Amino acid sequence: MARLAIGVDFGGTKVLASVVDVDTGKVHGTGKKKTAATDGPDELMQRIYGVARKAVEKSGAEMSEMTGICVGIAGQVDTERGILVGTANLSRSVVNLEMARLLREEFGIPAIIRNDVQIAAAGERAFGAGRGVDDFVVIFVGTGIGGGIVRSGELIQGAAGNAGELGHTTIDANGRICGCGGRGHLEAYASRTGMTRALWGEVRRGRASVITELLPDVNPADPAVPPIKSGVLQKAIDRDDPVVREVIEEGGHFLGLGLANVVNFLNPTRIILGGGVIEAVDAFFEAAVRETRKYALTYAGEEVEIVRAGLGDFSGVVGAAVLAAEAAEAT
Ligand SMILES: [Zn+2]
Structure with missing residues (x-):
């Protein structure tokens, strides 16, 4: 059976989520939304929940089949504790946001967060120009x-x-x-x-x-x-x-x-x-x-x-999914 995980790439202008087969890098379903610089913590989390659900729905799989979820976001991230410390591109009120905990509670699957370019590096390493x-x-x-x-x-x-x-x-x-x-x-x-x-x-x-x-x-x-x-x-x-x-x-x-x-x-x-x-x-x-x-x-x-x-727009979501699966299996 395919090992699937959700990768989310939260950028300055859009948030992209994909269900990815972490053994092949194949994308099975994607959701996408615009982001606004004025987003507060609630709007930010709601956008992520929305695109992640959309991606799972499009993939034809169930949320319970997902190995885990990883969100990559432009900003300062405490990866150990799963906290978004702060971000230059979004509202100043988005500080010390416990993203990983909120994601686990929302979806009931293992969740981690990373910096947005770290997920892109992971994607390129696994299936793109960094192979x-x-x-x-x-x-x-x-x-x-x-x-x-x-x-x-x-x-x-x-x-x-x-x-x-x-x-x-x-x-x-x-x-x-x-x-x-x-x-x-x-x-x-x-x-x-x-x-x-x-x-x-x-x-x-x-x-x-x-x-x-x-x-x-x-x-x-x-x-x-x-x-x-x-x-x-x-x-x-x-x-x-x-x-x-x-x-x-x-x-x-x-x-x-x-x-x-x-x-x-x-x-x-x-x-x-x-x-x-x-x-x-x-x-x-x-x-x-x-x-x-x-x-x-x-x-x-x-x-x-x-x-x-090598992966264009999908470097981030693919890398995030790979990291989500790795983290879930390490625990
Ligand atoms: Zn600067």
């Missing part, structure tokens, strides 16, 4: 930038569960303010949020861009302007828009700087890049690869393999 490699780093570029580190085949969590937070490393000590409140962090330059701000800033300064045509309803002066979708960025590049190209090149440059630091510090065999903007916008991926090799120590920079994620 057969013992030392690699996974970096996901979305509304923020997260990273996961696999060393000698083990996912490194760090003392506080925050290993791999590349998005909050400093690349310009006097630079832009980051969503976390820090200054000059990579995420403020190379995430979709950071590049969106830079782009609308150029428009406000009077530069002409097709982006105003592609997104006619956006007011560039609105401080809460949402991150531009990757597909829209690629459309602007297809139309040879110089402003979008410049912002994408700049974002790729800064991502490359951050990755060069990773190469010099960890010397991984492979770097796996994921997220919509990496998948959809070739110019961004290419700039990041070029700049990584340029700024890294020569030999390490030449040797490191830089590839795109």
